[in-house]
Amino acid sequence: MSDDSITMAMTVAEIHNISKACLIVNGCDEANANAIATTVSMAERDGATSHGLFRIPGYVQSMRSGKVNGKANPKVHIITPAVIRVDGDGGYTPLALHKGIPLLAKAAKAIGIASMTIINTYHFAALWPETEAIADYDLAGLACTAYKPVVVPAGAKEALFGTNPLSFSWPRPGKTPMVYDMATAAKSLGDLYIAVRDGQTVPLGTGLDADGNPTTDPRKITDGGVILPFGGYKGSAICMMVELLSAGVVGENFSFEAAMTDNSDGGPARGGEFLIAISPELIAGAGWQTHSEKFFDRLTRIEGAYLPGQRRHMNRLSDAPRQVNAALVETIKELSQG
């Protein structure tokens, strides 16, 4: 992890451009580089730096190791009027989402609820770009994906689950949608690495060391230890649901299978993603928006309560250049030399 203390100013467009250029030099075609650079620059725009430029070296490494196809041509298949399947062609997820989500949204708007599965893909990004895209069609969205085993089932000391993020969005026409995106692990791997870098401890209940003992030292969790699910046995049940949806329903690798086939180049393994889009207009009927706004109004009036995703959306409003990690930009420039 590089030193975050020295930053430099870049516009969102500049962030997009250096990302795209670096990806093309390292094996992406125009369409894939564009889709990934959009995802990366949106993350920096929103202040979600852990999914911004920070991910570019990982994308590059995964092409250089021969694992991921930077020129993948994802194919969208309409299986039924409610079921879309995208074959990612061994590439990154952003282009698969870019092609599939308009069809998922069309299906959900026509029939009320629809699912989209992505197979044969490598998911390096957050999940909120896709659930937010679904919400932009005035649909509720749900997305989840598995990872390699780093999280133990509640009560156990051996990892089986991935950090297994789950994202949910709710449309608020005329306003920014409510969107959250969370690891179903007590902490994501990224947050643990940041705690290691910054010499911080983590709360008990975050993970176990290599001997299966509770620890507050993040290094003991990342070096041979395991992460606990969030929220004890209930969070473990949610984490398991993510495995069953994003591998069992999708027909792709469970976390334990992903680990067996991966080349361990440091990036995510091949896997699947599961998405649902739901039309409140079609199911609840007219007036759904007024109704749900009453709920948000009530929530935001409660002292101490907050709507998930609002910080990202506030950050987004600024037209100013973003402060990005200068050392990271230097690394990306070096990687862009090929």
Add this chain to the structure above:
Amino acid sequence: MSDDSITMAMTVAEIHNISKACLIVNGCDEANANAIATTVSMAERDGATSHGLFRIPGYVQSMRSGKVNGKANPKVHIITPAVIRVDGDGGYTPLALHKGIPLLAKAAKAIGIASMTIINTYHFAALWPETEAIADYDLAGLACTAYKPVVVPAGAKEALFGTNPLSFSWPRPGKTPMVYDMATAAKSLGDLYIAVRDGQTVPLGTGLDADGNPTTDPRKITDGGVILPFGGYKGSAICMMVELLSAGVVGENFSFEAAMTDNSDGGPARGGEFLIAISPELIAGAGWQTHSEKFFDRLTRIEGAYLPGQRRHMNRLSDAPRQVNAALVETIKELSQG
């Protein structure tokens, strides 16, 4: 709450019969009494006593108070090939589920994914009967419902959410399905009342007292205090998703609205339920079962890990009479005098 220490033996059929008789005397018609008695006797069969005979006095009270229509005739509407809506006619949920789930399953098997919403209903039961019924059709099932505000959003001290249970099931043809059903509150109201009755403390993080301070005394939580969501801000996000699905998508009361319209007879308020059924056969394709069984095989080989719902399914295997609370049976007999 009555004393659990004195029990008596009753067969599952006897439990069904006294439940049904009591419900009919107090205002249910044959169809509703049968559906509720089936739900209640299944709970006792599985050892899930908090949703068994224990609920009968609440059903009776809700008819005597004039809140719930014991002779409701739920109507099933097919909105689209993927969307089923059941109007519960102001009655209890079991008959609405009994009528709707075969059509939900038929839709999901035909088109891959389908939703069912129930409006104008009173949900006194657990959610696993319906998700297990979905799994019995070789479909994955999800169900959730809201309640009256007793749970605070993370960071706040004022209740907005219900205990908002979420249930998920996964089909295992030839075996008992994987089914879980959990409050998205740190503890359900039922568990808190049991802790009060038994003079036990609860862990910090379960709830706040009337002044908004953390407490380990369950009585301070149930008497004017509030319950916390499970798993901190992440559990709070799941709890909020349940509100948005089971009220926002359904077009029924949010928890805060349910409280405003309820007559406070002690039972659940009018609300909605949201269900999804998903076909792994249609989405993942052939081989889905072998694939997911590999996952369960891996999970159950891990020391300390367990499959949710297995205890209920083990209890079910016994043909012996069940031990039920003798004082409760006496109460039900008294209520059956009308």
